[in-house]
Amino acid sequence: MSDKISRRKAISNTVKGSLAAMGGYAFATGPLNNNRETAKDKLPVRISLNCSTLLHYKLPVDVQIDYVADAGFDGIELWMRDIKTYLDKGGNTFLLKRKLQDRGLVLENIIGFSKWCSDDPTEREKALIQLRDEMQITKGLGGTFLAAPVQGIDKIDPLRYDDYAERYKAILELGDQTGVTPILELWGMGALNKVADCTHIAMATGHPKATVLLDFYHVYRGGNDWNTVDLINGAKLPVMHMNDYPATPSYEQLTDADRVLPGEGICPFNELIPKLYKAGFRGGFSVELFNKGYWNTMDAKTLLKKSYDQTYDTVKRALAPHL
DSSP, X not given: OHHHXXXXXXXXXXXXXXXXXXXXXXXXXXXXXXXXXXXXXXXXXXXXXXXXXXXXXXXXXXXXXXXXXXXXXXXXXXXXXXXXXXXXTTOOHHHHHHHHHHTTOEEEEEEOOOOTTOSOHHHHHHHHXXXXXXXXXXXXXXXXXXXEEOOSOSSOOGGGHHHHHHHHHHHHHHHHHHTOEEEEEOOTTSSOOOHHHHHHHHXXXXXXXXXXXXXXXXXXXXXXXXXXXXXXXXXXXXXXXXXXXXXXXXXXXXXXXXXXXXXXXXXXXXXXXXXXXXXXXXXXXXEOOOOHHHHHHSOHHHHHHHHHHHHHHHHHHHHGGGO
């Protein structure tokens, strides 16, 4: 612990010098979390938590918010199904929104699932009804983004990019009506597993709010090349899922349960985080895990604190030479 504190002080001094040299440049972050250290320890990105990491513990959504804030995170991604369970039991969005605000958490994104990209027009119509409802809930919580993974198709047909773009544009236009932007999400083992396909579809919509949701594990799992990830305008990415991956098994054999905490795998964060930062990324690195080994050996608060500490240290170490 003493080594960790000394590193933070050393980096803080470096940051102070950089601030003076730049004439008082202000780091772009969300609201100050009253459980975090003082502002001198803030990063130019947020450290956030995707509540998939808490699935095993079956915590009510309002308890999740408190646990995540207590661990020191800047932001949170909630799951729509947990929110709906809370609402069905008599809760309301106003109280959740106030709790998020009181605890100083940025609502990065809501995780939902719909078949908006299905080849079946009837399924797409049902998905739009579902998405409208979920966007309204998201807006009621003060959120502005909703995850939109591609479901309803088995694979991407390169001859049908225009079809997929029209389907994504349709839910972007629904977002224009509701004030919540759907983020096109890449899944390493899903139909949309290539960064090139993901960005192609988003760009082909011609919609100014089109954006993508990447994930360190999913980019690797999909067999993508990290060397060109900085071709993406990082300033257009509101959030990126944060996790590490092991050397074995090989990438095509990995499952969600194989994800590990940052620093416990082989992901070259010291190269990738600066690359994303230089490309303009200032959003939230959101820890997303489904690791049964962690769930079986740690209680929720221990896992959250470990997740925050290791992610914070990984990001700060990677960015320190570039600030």
